[in-house]
Amino acid sequence: MVKITVNGREHALDLDPETPLLWVIREHIGLTGTKYGCGIAQCGACTVFLNGAAVRACSTPLSAAAGGSILTIEGLESAQGRAIQAAWAELDVVQCGFCQSGQIMSATALLTQNPSPTDADIDAAMSGNICRCATYARIRSAIKQAAAALA
Amino acid sequence: MRNRIENLSRRVFLKQGLAVGAGLTLGIHLGAVPRRLDAAPGATALPEELAPNAFVRIGTDDSVTVIVKHLEMGQGTYTGLPTLVAEELDARWDQVRVEGAPADAERYNNLFWGPAQGTGGSTSMANSWEQMRKAGAVARQLLVEAAAKRWKVDPQEIQVRDGQLSHASGQLASFGELAEAAAELPVPEDVFLKDPEAFRLIGDAALRRKDTADKIDGSARYTQDVALPGLLTAVVAHPPRFGARLKSLDAEAALAIEGVEKVVQIPSGVAVLAGDFWTAKRGRDRLTIAWDESDALRLGSDEILEQYKALAEGPGAVATAEGDAETALGSAAKVIAADFAVPFLAHASMEPLNCVILPEEDGVRVINGEQSQTRTQAGVAEVLGLEPGQVSIEMLYAGSSFGRRGNPRADFTSEAAEIFKAAGGKTPIKLQWTREDDTRAGWYRPLFFHRVRAGLDAEGKPVAWHQRIVGQSIAADAGMEARMVVDGVDRLSVEGAANLAYAVPNLYVDLHSPKLPVPVQWWRSVGHTHTAFAVECVIDELAEAAGRDPVDFRMELLEGHPRHQGVLRLAAEKAGWGEPLPDGKARGAAVHASFNSYVAQVAEVSVRGKAFSVDRVVIAVDCGIAVNPDVIKAQMEGGMGYGLAAALVSSLTLKDGRVEQSNFHDYQVLRMDKMPEVEVHILPSAEAPTGVGEPATPVIAPAVANALAAATGQRLRTLPLELA
Ligand code: FES
Numbered sequence: 102m103v104k105i106t107v108n109g110r111e112h113a114l115d116l117d118p119e120t121p122l123l124w125v126i127r128e129h130i131g132l133t134g135t136k137y138g139c140g141i142a143q144c145g146a147c148t149v150f151l152n153g154a155a156v157r158a159c160s161t162p163l164s165a166a167a168g169g170s171i172l173t174i175e176g177l178e179s180a181q182g183r184a185i186q187a188a189w190a191e192l193d194v195v196q197c198g199f200c201q202s203g204q205i206m207s208a209t210a211l212l213t214q215n216p217s218p219t220d221a222d223i224d225a226a227m228s229g230n231i232c233r234c235a236t237y238a239r240i241r242s243a244i245k246q247a248a249a250a251l252a
Numbered sequence: 253m254r255n256r257i258e259n260l261s262r263r264v265f266l267k268q269g270l271a272v273g274a275g276l277t278l279g280i281h282l283g284a285v286p287r288r289l290d291a292a293p294g295a296t297a298l299p300e301e302l303a304p305n306a307f308v309r310i311g312t313d314d315s316v317t318v319i320v321k322h323l324e325m326g327q328g329t330y331t332g333l334p335t336l337v338a339e340e341l342d343a344r345w346d347q348v349r350v351e352g353a354p355a356d357a358e359r360y361n362n363l364f365w366g367p368a369q370g371t372g373g374s375t376s377m378a379n380s381w382e383q384m385r386k387a388g389a390v391a392r393q394l395l396v397e398a399a400a401k402r403w404k405v406d407p408q409e410i411q412v413r414d415g416q417l418s419h420a421s422g423q424l425a426s427f428g429e430l431a432e433a434a435a436e437l438p439v440p441e442d443v444f445l446k447d448p449e450a451f452r453l454i455g456d457a458a459l460r461r462k463d464t465a466d467k468i469d470g471s472a473r474y475t476q477d478v479a480l481p482g483l484l485t486a487v488v489a490h491p492p493r494f495g496a497r498l499k500s501l502d503a504e505a506a507l508a509i510e511g512v513e514k515v516v517q518i519p520s521g522v523a524v525l526a527g528d529f530w531t532a533k534r535g536r537d538r539l540t541i542a543w544d545e546s547d548a549l550r551l552g553s554d555e556i557l558e559q560y561k562a563l564a565e566g567p568g569a570v571a572t573a574e575g576d577a578e579t580a581l582g583s584a585a586k587v588i589a590a591d592f593a594v595p596f597l598a599h600a601s602m603e604p605l606n607c608v609i610l611p612e613e614d615g616v617r618v619i620n621g622e623q624s625q626t627r628t629q630a631g632v633a634e635v636l637g638l639e640p641g642q643v644s645i646e647m648l649y650a651g652s653s654f655g656r657r658g659n660p661r662a663d664f665t666s667e668a669a670e671i672f673k674a675a676g677g678k679t680p681i682k683l684q685w686t687r688e689d690d691t692r693a694g695w696y697r698p699l700f701f702h703r704v705r706a707g708l709d710a711e712g713k714p715v716a717w718h719q720r721i722v723g724q725s726i727a728a729d730a731g732m733e734a735r736m737v738v739d740g741v742d743r744l745s746v747e748g749a750a751n752l753a754y755a756v757p758n759l760y761v762d763l764h765s766p767k768l769p770v771p772v773q774w775w776r777s778v779g780h781t782h783t784a785f786a787v788e789c790v791i792d793e794l795a796e797a798a799g800r801d802p803v804d805f806r807m808e809l810l811e812g813h814p815r816h817q818g819v820l821r822l823a824a825e826k827a828g829w830g831e832p833l834p835d836g837k838a839r840g841a842a843v844h845a846s847f848n849s850y851v852a853q854v855a856e857v858s859v860r861g862k863a864f865s866v867d868r869v870v871i872a873v874d875c876g877i878a879v880n881p882d883v884i885k886a887q888m889e890g891g892m893g894y895g896l897a898a899a900l901v902s903s904l905t906l907k908d909g910r911v912e913q914s915n916f917h918d919y920q921v922l923r924m925d926k927m928p929e930v931e932v933h934i935l936p937s938a939e940a941p942t943g944v945g946e947p948a949t950p951v952i953a954p955a956v957a958n959a960l961a962a963a964t965g966q967r968l969r970t971l972p973l974e975l976a
């Protein structure tokens with residue numbers, strides 16, 4: 102049995118401890134906002150917070166999250182998360198949307214650590230998140246807009 | 253022929269002539285729109301709802317539901333098509349909801365594709381432009397008539413605005429309050445459409461996307477997210493080389509894994525089924541398989557390119573022959589000779605391919621972000637021995653596609669059907685490809701080689717253009733030769749070259765279509781991905797050879813093509829064309845028409861040694877009436893970004909028949925740090941709307957190559973671009 106807390110709810114899971122957190126969240130807990138895009142920590146579609154830090158859930162085994170607290174897109178409630186979502190909506194950042202849970206989680210992590218990121222900060226924090234629809238220009242604008250809204 | 257809805261079981265679908273042949277795109281008569289909905293999934297109407305045609309439903313709760321026949325894969329169909337309905341209906345944008353249409357080619361065919369339902373070729377808005385407006389106008393007229401009856405006034409005196417009907421007498425009613433009464437009225441055969449000056453939603457850049465809310469909180473549903481009782485997830489072992497077949501299989505180790513339910517052989521490989529993805533994938537990875545590779549391709553990309561070059565030595569099938577290019581080249585004052593090569597490319601959609609199939613009472617149901625309903629129905633039905641009509645499709649969002657989900661042979665949906673069948677045909681299954689499967693399973697943008705010779709006369713005017721193109725035929729792999737190959741020329745291989753817009757009196761374009769067992773397919777903007785690169789680079793070289801400014805040179809040769817000129821002029825002006833730049837920076841331009849739209853781009857690059865960056869791209873587009881200016885802008889940004897990936901980093905290569913790349917660490921795509929600043933300008937137009945999903949993609953590679961040439965003098969003719 103491995104215990105984890107996801108969006109404030111505790112779960113006891115009888116699973117192979119090597120199971121990637123991504124599939125635990127998606128298929129065993131049933132929260133599907135976190136996506137599978139590559140499985141090897143290359144695309145960021147699976148980004149969640151583990152004990153407050155953004156991690157790639159596809160490459161984090163359940164064992165590494167044991168006893169930990171996980172936050173997914175469905176549980177995003179912080180001021181930064183809300184501001185990011187609001188800016189995303191105002192600028193209509195999304196296209197297909199498949200990468201966007203991960204983008205929003207990474208952007209929220211960025212603003213939480215750095216309330217006024219520069220372009221270089223945004224490049225550094227967001228280059229692990231692929232968007233094949235190439236919504237990057239809007240993601241950049243939305244992060245800045247959210248930062249301004251929080252300031 | 254009027255059909256009243258009384259209850260669900262009595263609802264009859266009137267098979268009127270909506271499924272007309274290709275070509276009849278305008279002048280759709282409203283009588284041709286089926287008047288009442290049947291009980292097909294995804295498009296059912298309650299008795300008290302106003303559902304005058306297959307595209308709109310108005311509920312007593314004041315909701316306006318627009319049934320969208322095209323897949324939403326990011327390009328904005330779930331916003332654009334409802335905009336058309338809401339405009340003519342004078343609905344409030346916030347009362348509009350969207351529903352994906354069921355599979356039903358009679359009602360929901362792509363009007364440009366004859367009797368086929370599907371999304372592609374940047375046709376969604378263009379083919380729906382009149383149909384969806386009429387669907388809205390009919391509903392509006394019924395509401396007006398219902399109000400006129402209730403209020404005992406002349407319908408002409410009734411105003412409709414923002415979801416409300418009103419009369420000077422002070423009467424007011426919402427759509428919802430009138431829906432039931434309006435549903436009792438006969439559906440009009442013909443209606444008036446608005447004058448464009450009266451548009452309130454069409455053209456409104458502030459209108460927001462309908463799918464944003466679901467896509468920012470994780471609730472949007474994709475095929476990957478489907479969960480059903482008893483659902484088994486299938487992960488497939490595909491052969492390592494194209495043309496290989498299964499020789500022997502040892503599934504013992506896979507079956508020993510707790511949770512692996514079944515291992516089944518299918519024509520495309522071996523599928524492992526389990527209650528969850530991770531278990532199925534672990535099982536797949538433990539299969540021991542021997543492949544029969546006697547017929548498998550063993551070539552590498554380099555060898556294929558060498559073979560293509562050899563082919564280019566001899567004449568191909570003639571796509572265009574105007575004047576006498578050979579003689580004119582012989583007497584030209586200056587001749588430019590240039591070879592271009594572009595690699596295979598995977599679509600690398602964000603959501604790796606997948607498909608759900610489950611048994612239904614009289615057939616099966618597919619749950620999918622479906623780009624090609626008619627093909628999937630046919631493919632799945634064939635595998636399962638059903639009639640296509642027994643395959644229903646529940647539409648979800650697609651995590652992008654770029655053409656891939658509209659596979660011409662329904663490859664992955666048929667594979668799902670094979671697994672469903674092999675697993676007994678009673679259990680719901682979800683086929684889920686890994687990223688590695690998605691990268692390696694073929695159906696690529698083909699590798700292409702172009703050899704161009706172009707001549708200038710003594711005054712620096714182009715007199716001859718000879719372009720020889722070598723690459724696999726997409727139409728052949730699609731089984732669409734009958735429709736798309738004329739005199740040996742697949743128009744998808746030469747589009748954008750055979751119809752050169754520049755005034756060159758002697759033009760000759762010919763084509764070789766070698767066959768390879770690597771399946772190829774349309775990839776965002778299809779043939780234009782390579783023809784625009786070759787053409788726009790050559791024209792730039794000609795300008796340089798003529799000692800002319802590349803934009804002026806193009807403008808002059810585009811005489812008689814005002815829409816090309818319009819976008820080029822606008823992009824150049826907004827980009828500050830001609831204004832000095834600091835050392836190491838330069839601009840390059842390109843203009844290209846595709847999918848009946850016109851796009852010009854000016855790219856600004858910085859060069860430091862062999863490294864360079866694309867700093868800014870200014871885009872001008874003419875796509876007719878701009879229905880959703882902000883969606884168009886997004887498609888220009890994203891379409892350019894998709895093409896920029898191919899210009900800068902993406903390349904799928906074969907070595908000894910194997911695909912060398914597997915995932916995003918080696919199949920590189922565009923990331924945030926390489927995304928330039930983008931500016932989009934839309935040319936005002938009164939023409940009917942045309943495509944926006946694809947036309948920005950092919951323009952960026954030549955714009956960047958031309959900018960690099962301006963900065964360094966190096967003419968790069970191979971993608972991805974690399975400075976020497
Ligand atoms: S799925 Fe985890 S980084 Fe791509």
Ligand code: FES
Pocket residue numbers: 195196197198199200201231232233234235236326602651652
């Ligand atoms: S919005 Fe489609 S991949 Fe990012």
